[in-house]
Amino acid sequence: xxxxxxxRSIWALAVLAVLIVIIAVAVPYIASTRxxxxxxxxxxxxxxxxxxxxxxxxxxxxxxRLRAVLRDVSFSDAGPGGERPIGTVxxxxxxxxxxxxxxxxxxxxxxxxxxxVLRIGADTERGIWATLAGKGRIRAAIDEAHAAVADQADPAxxxxxxxxxxxxxxxxxxxTLLLDDGAAAGAPLxxxxxxxxxxxxxxxxxxxxxxxxxxxxxxxxxxxxAAPMLLFAGGTAPVEIRLDSALGGTSxxxxxxxxxxxxxxxxxxxxxxxxxxxxxxxxxxxPEWENLRSIKLSGTVSGDTSRLKIESAQLQVxxxxxxxxxxxxxxxxxxxxxxxxxxxxxHLDTLFDTLLxxxxxxxxxxxxxxxxxxxxxVLDLRLSAASGTAGKxxxxxxxxxxxxxxxxxxxxxxxxxxxxxxxxxxxxxxxKADGTLATLRASASRVNGxxxxxxxxxxxxxxxxxGSVAIEMTGRGETLPSAFQNGQGKFSARFGAGRLSAFDLxxxxxxxxxxxxxxxxxxxxGSLAVDGVDVRGxxxxxxxxLDKAEARFGERRLWVTGLASYSDRSLxxxxxVGAVRDEGAQQPDDTNFFVGGSWGAPFISxxxxxxxxx
Numbered sequence: 001x002x003x004x005x006x007x008r009s010i011w012a013l014a015v016l017a018v019l020i021v022i023i024a025v026a027v028p029y030i031a032s033t034r035x036x037x038x039x040x041x042x043x044x045x046x047x048x049x050x051x052x053x054x055x056x057x058x059x060x061x062x063x064x065r066l067r068a069v070l071r072d073v074s075f076s077d078a079g080p081g082g083e084r085p086i087g088t089v090x091x092x093x094x095x096x097x098x099x100x101x102x103x104x105x106x107x108x109x110x111x112x113x114x115x116x117v118l119r120i121g122a123d124t125e126r127g128i129w130a131t132l133a134g135k136g137r138i139r140a141a142i143d144e145a146h147a148a149v150a151d152q153a154d155p156a157x158x159x160x161x162x163x164x165x166x167x168x169x170x171x172x173x174x175x176t177l178l179l180d181d182g183a184a185a186g187a188p189l190x191x192x193x194x195x196x197x198x199x200x201x202x203x204x205x206x207x208x209x210x211x212x213x214x215x216x217x218x219x220x221x222x223x224x225x226a227a228p229m230l231l232f233a234g235g236t237a238p239v240e241i242r243l244d245s246a247l248g249g250t251s252x253x254x255x256x257x258x259x260x261x262x263x264x265x266x267x268x269x270x271x272x273x274x275x276x277x278x279x280x281x282x283x284x285x286x287p288e289w290e291n292l293r294s295i296k297l298s299g300t301v302s303g304d305t306s307r308l309k310i311e312s313a314q315l316q317v318x319x320x321x322x323x324x325x326x327x328x329x330x331x332x333x334x335x336x337x338x339x340x341x342x343x344x345x346x347h348l349d350t351l352f353d354t355l356l357x358x359x360x361x362x363x364x365x366x367x368x369x370x371x372x373x374x375x376x377x378v379l380d381l382r383l384s385a386a387s388g389t390a391g392k393x394x395x396x397x398x399x400x401x402x403x404x405x406x407x408x409x410x411x412x413x414x415x416x417x418x419x420x421x422x423x424x425x426x427x428x429x430x431x432k433a434d435g436t437l438a439t440l441r442a443s444a445s446r447v448n449g450x451x452x453x454x455x456x457x458x459x460x461x462x463x464x465x466x467g468s469v470a471i472e473m474t475g476r477g478e479t480l481p482s483a484f485q486n487g488q489g490k491f492s493a494r495f496g497a498g499r500l501s502a503f504d505l506x507x508x509x510x511x512x513x514x515x516x517x518x519x520x521x522x523x524x525x526g527s528l529a530v531d532g533v534d535v536r537g538x539x540x541x542x543x544x545x546l547d548k549a550e551a552r553f554g555e556r557r558l559w560v561t562g563l564a565s566y567s568d569r570s571l572x573x574x575x576x577v578g579a580v581r582d583e584g585a586q587q588p589d590d591t592n593f594f595v596g597g598s599w600g601a602p603f604i605s606x607x608x609x610x611x612x613x614x
Contacts, residue, residue: 040070040094047138049138050077051076054072070089070092070093071090072088073092074089077135087116088116093111093112109166109168111168118131119131119186126180142229145229148162150234158230159203162202163203164201166200174193176188176191190214192211193212194211196210203227205227217247222241222242231258236263239253239255239256239258247277248270248271249272250268250271263302263303265302266302267299267300268300268310272296273293293318306329310339318350320345320347322342322343326341337379338380339381344386349390352411355379356480379403379404382399393455397415397416399413408429421468425440438476439472439473440484444470447466447467448465449462450462450464462533463500463533464498467533468493472491473489485542486542488539489540490537497531497532500530503524508604514606530553532552536548537549545563548561559576560575561575571595573596576590577589578591593606594607
């Protein structure tokens with residue numbers, strides 16, 4: 001290497017070494033004289049718009065990055081009643097630009113907040129978004145962007161008008177969100193907050209990841225947008241947001257307008273693997289919801305705060321899948337949902353368990369404010385299914401509806417094929433001045449008696465024949481069981497030719513003639529062919545009165561009348577076997593008997609002929 005080149009290299013290394021020494025000496029000097037507590041507090045205050053106090057002495061680290069460590073930092077805001085506390089931070093680690101520090105400037109590149117506590121109010125002016133925006137540079141940038149949104153008619157040109165400038169990243173560890181309830185300490189709202197906000201420039205993309213404990217459950221948030229400033233300013237921008245917890249989750253991906261007149265248009269999904277736990281977490285613990293588990297809803301959602309539509313909806317409830325569309329509207333302070341859904345299989349018991357509490361539950365007594373609106377929910381749904389179940393009844397081609405209205409609620413099976421025939425049923429609750437009146441109406445036509453009896457648990461009373469059944473009940477009460485326990489009603493059934501299974505008439509007559517109690521099962525070795533069966537009766541206060549239950553076979557008949565309690569399924573009947581006779585005739589029967597026990601295990605006691613007749 002030439003000597004001249006060697007000398008230049010040596011001089012370059014010497015100059016570099018001197019510069020390193022100067023920077024190493026100058027930076028601590030500058031940090032100790034210019035980046036002092038008041039200067040840093042002033043810069044933080046300029047960004048937030050709040051008054052900032054730093055109680056602890058700042059510590060300045062220069063390696064491997066220029067960093068200021070601040071302790072015991074508090075934020076406050078001037079108000080009509082004096083200073084109002086906004087929040088505190090136990091420690092803030094701020095990374096600074098070394099070159100800016102050399103120029104005597106304070107430029108933050110990132111910040112880490114340990115144990116921050118933020119106080120928010122219940123009103124919009126002191127809510128979380130207004131509090132975070134503050135009154136400083138962030139608020140000024142948002143106001144500038146808002147003016148651009150208001151003046152610019154071309155949405156495609158808005159991004160070029162957004163305020164620019166660096167922002168950086170903010171990390172939070174062990175944060176707390178307090179609700180300012182007037183007490184000095186405040187009420188903890190969210191605790192254990194940890195997360196990060198990355199927003200390199202005000203006119204660029206940004207993202208936020210956070211988690212915290214809300215009402216005893218860990219909630220995770222993941223949000224990002226290509227134009228956060230546009231969203232804050234009342235413009236429309238793409239956004240993706242997801243909330244997750246052990247109880248379930250929800251997500252949205254699409255275009256949104258969040259400030260002013262909110263509007264969304266995109267894909268939404270909400271799911272829970274344990275609906276009963278989710279409801280309990282929200283403050284609605286109901287026995288009817290204990291068996292509800294998996295619910296998942298997805299679709300395309302669009303609309304604003306007054307009207308929201310979900311199309312191409314996919315709904316899964318405990319294994320049942322449905323598709324359709326629905327609309328959510330807000331009117332007179334009430335939420336109204338209408339729509340139609342088609343299911344592959346519809347479990348009406350699950351639907352009933354889910355929605356019945358909305359008709360009968362007194363939500364005004366619930367301590368959870370978020371659920372008070374349920375009492376005023378207006379619902380109008382049309383449902384269909386290729387197959388369905390209601391208790392033990394298997395159905396096909398089901399058409400149903402649910403209505404929750406101001407003055408009444410109704411649950412209807414409009415039409416369904418079941419039990420070999422067709423069934424219709426309706427349950428209605430009318431809210432009147434003197435209480436709620438519950439009405440049940442059900443009818444079945446051309447049904448198979450054997451299948452109907454098995455579903456009702458009355459295999460001994462219903463023949464293997466084709467027939468029709470009708471029932472109507474009304475009652476008042478705070479719950480459905482209490483309403484029907486004290487209700488009134490009537491029922492009737494008529495079946496054609498068939499047979500009474502598990503009933504040997506000859507053995508029955510022989511055993512009855514011997515006297516003494518005996519179980520009906522003792523005469524179950526055969527069956528009785530019948531020409532027809534007629535049943536009619538009334539219901540009052542939990543007891544069924546059989547006015548007529550008659551099976552005809554040739555010129556003879558088997559009949560019973562009396563009481564059958566549907567609350568404890570007990571029997572107190574009298575009956576007989578004799579010749580068919582005209583209504584009101586007093587012809588004595590050949591054999592008479594008493595029936596006691598239960599529906600499932602009746603017993604017989606002989607009665608002398610002529611002592612009882614019908």
